[in-house]
Amino acid sequence: MIIKIASEVIIMSEELLEKVKEALKKVADPHMGISIVEMGLVENIEIEEKGETIAKITIRPTNPGCMSAARMAMDARNVAEQVEGIDRAEITVEGHMMADAISEMVNK
Numbered sequence: 879m880i881i882k883i884a885s886e887v888i889i890m891s892e893e894l895l896e897k898v899k900e901a902l903k904k905v906a907d908p909h910m911g912i913s914i915v916e917m918g919l920v921e922n923i924e925i926e927e928k929g930e931t932i933a934k935i936t937i938r939p940t941n942p943g944c945m946s947a948a949r950m951a952m953d954a955r956n957v958a959e960q961v962e963g964i965d966r967a968e969i970t971v972e973g974h975m976m977a978d979a980i981s982e983m984v985n986k
Contacts, residue, residue, distance in 0.1 A: 891927065894925045894961065894963050894964065895923055895924075895925050897961045897963070897964075898925070898933045898935070898964065899915060899923060901958055902914060902920055902957060903916070904957050905950060905953040907919070907946065914937065914954065917940070919938060919950070920935065920936070922934075923935050930965035931963055931964055931965045931966075932964075932965065932967070933958045933959075933961070933964050933967040933968070934968050935955075935958060935967060935969050935970070936969075936971075936972055937954060937969060937970070937972070938971075938972045938973040938974075942975050943974070947971055948971075948980045948984065951971050951980055951984040952969075954967070955967045955969045955984055969981060969985060
């Protein structure tokens with residue numbers, strides 16, 4: 879019985895992961911007009927279930943000085959939090975000269 883419950887949780891997480899990935903396809907790089915998923919800017923998506931369901935998303939802009947990194951990160955958080963089953967999204971920006979500041983601002 880425990881194994882079955884555990885595998886249902888895994889399946890649910892995989893389904894949520896796909897839903898979050900689909901939602902992120904709506905976020906476009908404003909300069910290119912192409913989805914951040916298609917551009918390969920979404921480096922990682924994890925679903926964490928500890929009391930609430932959190933989508934942890936890592937974004938790596940193509941340019942370490944990208945002027946749109948904060949906007950893309952905020953848009954990613956907003957669309958991920960609209961996915962049914964996701965309580966909260968946490969965005970981590972990596973590879974940007976202001977990565978820590980952007981991540982902190984977006985996750986307030």
